[in-house]
Amino acid sequence: MSVKQVRYYLFLKDTIMLSLTAFGGPQAFLAMLLERMVKRRAYILEDELWELNALCNMLPGPASTQLVCAIAYRVGGPNLAYLALIVWILPATLLMIFAALLIHFLQENTPGALNFARFIQPMAIGFIIFAAQKIIGKTIKTTEAMVLVLISAFVSFFYSSPYIFPVLLTIGGLSTSIKYKQQPKLKKDAPLKIEWANFYLWAGVLIMAAVLGAITKYQPIILFENFYRNGSLIFGGGQVLVPYLYTEFVDFKHFLSSEEFLTGYAISQGIPGPTFSISSYVGALSMKEFGTTGFFIGGFIAAAGIFLPGIFLIFFVIRFWDQLKKYRPVRAALEGINAVSCGMLIAAAYLLFEPLEANGLNILFILTTYMLLQFTKISSPIIIAGGVILGIVYNNFFL
Incomplete structure (x- = not known):
């Protein structure tokens, strides 16, 4: 060797x-x-x-x-x-597929079994609120950006469609790119030279998946297109992915219930690896009518769809990044894109809370989760495990 x-x-x-x-x-x-x-x-x-x-x-x-x-x-x-890529995403992908199988099995065979997750569902909202606060604190520095956050949250809440998100991101980026003169000038050593192969690969897969899905109506292809499109639009990490997936697969297509989604999101916070692994859980449950094989097909299709666009794009951009980052409009547009992403997170926290019963216990667990994340060094898996234990105790002794 x-x-x-x-x-x-x-x-x-x-x-x-x-x-x-x-x-x-x-x-x-x-x-x-x-x-x-x-x-x-x-x-x-x-x-x-x-x-x-x-x-x-x-x-x-x-x-x-x-x-x-x-x-x-x-x-x-x-x-x-x-x-x-395969080595990095495979463990989390498999864990989330098995989580989907377990949740479905419990729902089908043990009525009320998901009561063990009664507390990790509001806890998931606490995670999202914490993520939104962290991202806003890091990226929102101007009044214009805060206005974009509020507008994005308002529109995302009242117009809950997966097709509005790319429009909002585009408008956000364009609205701040016009302020490019506020960005410092950087010396350009050579004209921008772009190799387009990986961009064509990214766009070609996107178009082909959309066309094949529309023609065949075959659910695995449609599922791949859904996740590939989402993976092409997400700025800001796994937390920003949540409103996209919730809107498309819970509100819009009803492949999952709100209870199933929140349980899966909370589980994803307690496992190692990429936070986008929540997609494999959603994909697996979206194919549950195909049996056990469908869970694995759906989980792997979702993983391929959500991860491949970002990889194609990083391979495309990394070749000319040193030149591209010197252009001021590019740097200026990021402010608006990040602001819109933050607004979507705020809307997601509220939309995910809506299906829950608005009682003191749920609110207590949302606030407690946020406080633990904000003011202690307790890790996410321990917080989630604590929520599961409390759910089991509550289910067995107080119901």
């Missing part, structure tokens, strides 16, 4: 270790990535890590997954990057 092959093997081994141990969200993931990929293995320099992280956060799609694949791309090109 050559030195290069050994290095590739070590990279994949490090990636799977991260996929099994990366609890705690993006901040904890970045710390682990810095320790393992930079300081211990020196796959890239620390400055390169932060630059790639900034680039991934500026693109639609799952930022943590894009970052892993971007590092793999730098280390061993596209082949290693695609292998790293």
